[in-house]
Amino acid sequence: MSDQGGLTISRPLRVPDPVRLARYGRAPELGPTILFFSGGTGPGPLCRELIQYTHNSIHLITPFDSGGSSAVLRRAFAMPAVGDLRNRMMALADMSVRGNAEVRRLFSYRLPPEADARELRQRLEDMVEGDDPLVAAVPDPLRKIIRNHLGYFLAEMPDHFDLAGASIGNLVLVGGYLNNGRHLDPVVFLFTKLAEVRGVVRPVVNQDLHLSARLADGRLILGQHRLTGKNEPPLSSPIVKLGLNQGLDQERPASAAIRPKVARLVATAELICYPVGSFYSSLLASLLPSGIGEAVAANPCPKVFVPNTAPDSEALTGGVAQRVAELLGALGAQEGARRDGGRVLDYVLLDRQWQGYPGGWDRRSLEDMGLGVIETELVTPDSAPLTDGRLLAEALLSLV
Structure with a gap:
């Protein structure tokens, strides 16, 4: 259902819709524009299936990651995180024989975590010179472009920089970022072309900021990596407020606003999806910049929330209804799912038989x-307790 200038157009809804899926599958380059707010790796299986039907999906990614190799890069260069951008682009890369398999292999490679600093630097220098086998396998002129970006990174790399476990794709992105006046969009666009990415991936904002979370027990947690429980003790008290902060050392509240180009991307969507993934650090984090709620409400396309089917270490209490209420609050909704300018959510997409939704749903x-x-089929015996990427992609595509 859509509403353009007061005219409402409805159609029967069939999920999955085999006719629509067949049409999209025949010409994915003409497929629908589905926009996702997210980050992390949760939507990866969905994206790998989605490109079979559309090359026009849009992914607005949170740049606030503060763990792993992203943390090392952010400390060295005072920049937004690029790891989630790279992950999403790799999930959307063309995996067929027409794609650049050598580029994908290089961009997905991580330097060995056990090697010493001298070996790692020599390996990176070999890549810059084109002598490394992974780089040498990439055909020209792509090889020269990659070598140039790695060269920019190497030239700016601090002497103390720890290359152990570094993602080469991340280093290419950072090299391009530094060489383009500390702007991410140009190098993300170039990375998209190099890896034959079938979709549009952009950071929701370009600022060097971090997440802050106020817990129910009054404590303040600074940094995305402290929310996920992957390398830090898991949260022991629920999150009651999520925000942005300058730095990780002390509370310095910050704000950010989306750029006009991001608002224009939201305006082009034929379906807006709030997908599975870490609810706070991936989904709600991508909605924190001002202007998101207004842009979503202004687009009359359908909006759908896909709740997690497995426990989320960030969401300690409540079920699907509580997640929906928090999502609506983050988008500025005041009357149910509506805010000034229009609706921000229309549907909740659920598995008709799955009993494992954390906290249940009503x-x-x-x-x-x-x-x-x-309600449709989203979880299979092989995918449980997670959603199946193919089934989720087919359900979303049937809504457009």
């Missing part, structure tokens, strides 16, 4: 918020 609670509930 149809009446969702319908009382003015939302439609769509």
